[in-house]
Amino acid sequence: MPLSFAPEGHLVRVVCIRAGRGLSRRLIEMGIAPGKVLRVVRTLGAGPVIIEVCGDKSKSVSDRCNLCCTSCGNRIVIGFGTAMKILVEEVARRE
């Protein structure tokens, strides 16, 4: 499922990034790599999303998401065009 359609408040794991070289590289540099777990803070429904990067595959993601790692709480806006290129799967529901 593209990140753009991920439900709000859920944790999702990045499956793959279907983007050109520059963009996928930039996403990795910002910590959004395949295997990473993201929290969908806000969606506008098939539009842009706000996410937090919540950890990686090796770590189990705790419920206290804001504390599970140091990048939590740092939110990133991902525009629609980019959010459609990030494919994710649902991990768990929070809230």
Added chain:
Amino acid sequence: MRRSAPLMHIAVCALGAIYLIFASLMLYNWIITVFFPTAKLLYSICGVFIPPDPGSAIVLATTGMLLAGSVYYHYDRYKFISCVLVGSLLGSAILVLQLLTVIANAIDAQILMLYGEIVEYGLKEEIMRPDVLLGIPSAIVLYNSVRELRKQW
């Protein structure tokens, strides 16, 4: 705090509703003045003047939506507070702006006297407006919700 919470919800929701009512009255007035100049204006109710100002109406409507809509999120403290905070912030901001405008107009009248012009301006109409009158409870709500938030850190 727990026990007083529902009371807060009701109060905020009621304030939001009043905001929405006045916003629609303002819009109504505006539509009349623009498209049906012959029809009669709803000039004031209960001593509150309703200027045909669509801009103010938007702000009032937004404030009303946020305040009334906050009750929809009554189950989540943060979401509720968020809507109340932003709503009352808007309400208070427009109050401050209107007061500034009143002061500016007063000073302006003085300056125009330099030209020897005497301008009439209705202080009462400028102050007895819904944005001013509703701004006061809004400011109180703002104060309360900020205090509520402060408790945490």
Added chain:
Amino acid sequence: MSELSKAKHNRIKIALAGTPNVGKSVIFNNLTGGRAWVGNWPGTTVEKKVGKMRIDRQDAEVIDLPGIYSLTAYSLDELIARNAIIEEKPDVVVNILNASNIERSLYLTISLLEMGANVVVALNMIDIARERGYEIDVRKLRELLGVPVVPTIAIKGVGIDELKEEIKKACRGRKTPELIINYGDEVEREIEKIISVLEKDPALIKKYNKRWLAIKLLEKDEDVIERVRKSQVASMILKQVEKSIKTLEEALGRDIEEYIAEKRYEYAFRISNECVKVVREVPQTPSDIIDFAITHKVFGIPIILSILYMAFKFAFDVATPLVDLIDWFFAAFLYDIVKSSTLPEVVKSFLADGVITGIGSILVFLPNIVFLFIFISLLEDLGYMARAAFIIDKIMHRWGLTGKSIIPLIIGIGCNVPAIIATRAIEDENDRNVTALVNPLVSCSARLPVYLVIAAAFFVAYRGVVVLSMYLLGMLLAIMMALLLRKCVFRGPSTGFIMELPPYMTPLPKNVLIKTWERTKRFLFKAGTVILLATVLVWALSVTGPSGYIGTEALEDPTLLEKSWVGVIGKTMQPLFYPMGWDWRAIAALFFGFMAKEIVVSTMAVLYGAAGEEELPKMLSMAFTPLSAYAYMAFVLIYVPCLATLAALRGELGLKYAILALIYEILLAYLVALAIICIGIPLGLK
């Protein structure tokens, strides 16, 4: 060459590098006493800015750069920063980290250290980190990175002296230990191989760190490949690199570039895990709480509209007394002094009817403009821009723009020139071009006087709304033009945008004032140069004509004025605007307004012989009907970007697109004005 003699020949260079919005520009201002633009959204700085700092009784050059996430550029502003670091080889790189977001900032630090740069780390925003409940072990960080680390709170000046100290030490020469990340056995083996080939060109490895070169080559960095291509052994190197990439991608089963980036990020993650402790549980920060309502599906857009309305209410209603004061000063006070003086008639007319009337008619609106600037600066510093980008993206992506385009559009309300330059921060090239091209449609502060004068003549009761409608019309047209351009000229899907969401901050009064002043200065400068000259020109052209000197009476007598040059210009162009029914004087004003749009007002003031803000509307109400006046406003909004904007477009996009902007705007303006008349008349509006 020793350090000292080197400094004598060319100054010590200190570059500031860091991720966007970490406070580089604030630190720059602190170090140099400069006035770099500071704003609470990523992408504020899009140009190199150079300042001076004293080090050991010498001047050192400090360079403020746009924010970057890595040494691989993704947008135009990043390219500027990257080139400044790699090409200019600054003596010291001050790397600024965001303490509340160390992991993401460290990626760049690691890239810099790999490159072998002489790095001093400033750990900025520790106040925000503390607010989030983090504690950072500075000593540990210093140990792990092997470079000095100074914790700072730039906006309060905390830690700046220590930072200066460390920079000084670094300038005196210090060998930064090279950072070596283990990328895994396979990759290391290939790196070794590439290095052994690189070593055949001593010139190359003397200039750059060889391991860094090898890694960059594996990362397929085009710029580095270009550089290597100049070497005598280029073909050998590139052949080896190609072989290595192929082997590695087969072995790893994935893109090597992404693999390396990931490894580097992992390293950053490990460092940050070791240095950052969570000392306090903070479930939600105030920013997070406020954001829920601000970025809400339903409330988001009404909030934007409300903020816009408040901006205009603030700029018009609250500034009124100041406007009247300035008006009184020019129209009554100065004008009378000159008119009652004993100067010769021509000089009197020149000063009073030309200069004072023309400049006065613009300066009257200075308070409105300043108040608008204050409001925009406040919005910028609060951190609302990034939120607006998010909300607007939902609408914009359908129209072929990204949410990020809204930031230049908002800045354009102040002035289109910096707005067009600000588009550099937009990643997608097509998005960027479109955003820059439609930017002149956003109503800048120069057009405000025109609206205000006309609104005062015809729409007194709804001044705010009529003016706001012009701004909305501008935005709407900008979006529609964007769609059109996207469909016809800049085709292809957008790659969207990514932007970190900064926390809300309380605007610093000092910063808001500085920004307001810088913006106002530009306006005043324009009033003192272009507008003044144009006014003088208009005056001269109205007292002279094809038949020679007419005399200053022309300004009072319309039939005489028609015989002047201005009259000729206006009359010749009048048939073009026949359907709109505008007065020839208004048309002549449009002609001169090409230089800067304020000139439309100053020209009208001269031509209608109206001194002062009160009088011009009165004269105008005789020359226009409300409908034709509204069409005139719309025409002024759209027709031709001013000269400065055209120059900016040419600088950013090239001459071709500047001409495109010029042509489409003229056509659009004519169509819109015509449409207003054609729709208005059947509706019974006059």
